[in-house]
Amino acid sequence: MKRLSSNKDPTLYDVAPVPIILLLYGIPLLLVVAVVVLIIVAVVLIRRSRRKNREKANPPK
Amino acid sequence: MRMGGHSKSLIAYTFAHFCVDFTCFYILFHGFRNGRDSLESLAIGFLSYNAIAFGLQPIIGFLCDANPRIPVGIFGVGLVLAGLLALSFPWLALVLCAFGNACFHIGGGIDSLRFANGNMTRSGIFVSTGALGVAFGTMAGKSGITTSWLPFLLMTASIVLLLLFTRETDPVLPCTFDTASDLPFAFVIALALASVVIRAFAGGLIPMAWRTGAFLLLLPGICACAGKALGGILGDRFGAKNVGMAALLLSIPFLAFGNHSVFLSVTGILLFNMTMPIMLCVVASGFPRNPGLAFGLTTLSLLCGTIPAFFLLMPRSVVLTVLIALDLLSAGSTYLSTKNSKGERSNEKAQQQQGPHFV
Numbered sequence: 001m002k003r004l005s006s007n008k009d010p011t012l013y014d015v016a017p018v019p020i021i022l023l024l025y026g027i028p029l030l031l032v033v034a035v036v037v038l039i040i041v042a043v044v045l046i047r048r049s050r051r052k053n054r055e056k057a058n059p060p061k
Numbered sequence: 062m063r064m065g066g067h068s069k070s071l072i073a074y075t076f077a078h079f080c081v082d083f084t085c086f087y088i089l090f091h092g093f094r095n096g097r098d099s100l101e102s103l104a105i106g107f108l109s110y111n112a113i114a115f116g117l118q119p120i121i122g123f124l125c126d127a128n129p130r131i132p133v134g135i136f137g138v139g140l141v142l143a144g145l146l147a148l149s150f151p152w153l154a155l156v157l158c159a160f161g162n163a164c165f166h167i168g169g170g171i172d173s174l175r176f177a178n179g180n181m182t183r184s185g186i187f188v189s190t191g192a193l194g195v196a197f198g199t200m201a202g203k204s205g206i207t208t209s210w211l212p213f214l215l216m217t218a219s220i221v222l223l224l225l226f227t228r229e230t231d232p233v234l235p236c237t238f239d240t241a242s243d244l245p246f247a248f249v250i251a252l253a254l255a256s257v258v259i260r261a262f263a264g265g266l267i268p269m270a271w272r273t274g275a276f277l278l279l280l281p282g283i284c285a286c287a288g289k290a291l292g293g294i295l296g297d298r299f300g301a302k303n304v305g306m307a308a309l310l311l312s313i314p315f316l317a318f319g320n321h322s323v324f325l326s327v328t329g330i331l332l333f334n335m336t337m338p339i340m341l342c343v344v345a346s347g348f349p350r351n352p353g354l355a356f357g358l359t360t361l362s363l364l365c366g367t368i369p370a371f372f373l374l375m376p377r378s379v380v381l382t383v384l385i386a387l388d389l390l391s392a393g394s395t396y397l398s399t400k401n402s403k404g405e406r407s408n409e410k411a412q413q414q415q416g417p418h419f420v
Contacts, residue, residue, distance in 0.1 A: 042119040045354055
């Protein structure tokens with residue numbers, strides 16, 4: 001990527017690997033970020049369900 | 062065996078579990094087999110499939126807990142069937158079958174936990190056939206001989222069975238598992254899920270140089286299936302903590318030194334998989350009214366444990382040490398997060414205390 005960005009007169013040969021690089025590194029990294037987001041969502045859901053369980057177990061008098 | 066009633070729905074979901082996982086892995090391997098850069102595409106395809114199928118389950122589970130009448134299991138099978146029909150478009154088929162797989166697992170997971178009456182056997186039986194479906198589906202997809210009529214037939218049979226034997230109109234009872242230790246809730250859940258993460262990662266490290274022929278390729282799946290079912294049955298008989306700890310500790314020598322011995326290795330795999338239903342029920346103990354969320358959290362943990370395998374290449378020299386260390390760590394987490402439940406009597410007592418929760 002560094003080699004590509006420093007090249008001021010890129011040919012098709014230079015540019016051609018870019019989609020492959022994006023595919024090979026971009027998608028897996030995107031998926032890892034998505035999993036991190038899913039973990040955060042799961043923590044929120046755990047807290048919410050725990051609160052609801054507690055409310056049902058000890059209803060307000 | 063303590064399956065907790067509703068045995069027809071358990072049989073339907075267990076059979077459908079095999080069929081769904083068979084079809085998903087058939088689609089994955091068949092769809093990406095002939096692609097350009099097939100190895101890279103297959104790896105990214107797998108990662109995407111895992112992220113969708115395992116990662117979305119906590120959210121789908123939470124939504125289904127709030128709306129228990131959603132026929133999410135049948136909907137999931139329908140989506141996998143749609144994926145099968147879209148086999149000519151591998152990425153579309155992958156997304157459809159991954160999302161369908163997530164929905165189906167939540168449907169089956171809720172059924173296996175809700176009607177278990179506090180016993181682990183039911184969830185052990187339900188989760189067991191997935192490993193078998195993965196093994197056979199991988200082989201069918203790789204072989205290129207099997208045409209899609211077999212998965213199509215299996216999917217159709219699953220839909221018919223689920224339509225006949227599952228009812229979302231049944232009263233919604235809270236789960237009554239009593240296998241979580243007396244530590245604070247957050248610790249128990251964190252330790253139980255950590256145990257699943259560690260086990261998922263360690264599972265990918267197990268050396269199996271003996272996997273050469275067709276039957277030997279299927280053997281780990283068959284043993285994983287037997288281990289999961291046995292884990293639930295023995296957990297109910299001898300206590301979750303006893304069985305979970307014994308299985309993980311006993312598996313260490315078999316896994317570590319079974320690289321060239323089929324018998325040692327498959328015994329290790331069988332023992333290693335026995336904790337799966339136990340940890341599922343420990344997590345479900347913390348969420349009596351959210352079995353869908355509990356099931357989804359364990360699959361999200363499985364995903365977290367498998368992701369590093371896509372990015373890290375462990376040197377052969379340290380695999381054995383890491384495997385033993387992780388197995389011990391998982392055993393430690395199991396020790397701290399589980400307890401030996403007192404069997405059905407305590408569950409009945411718990412049910413009486415909580416009272417039926419009809420929706």
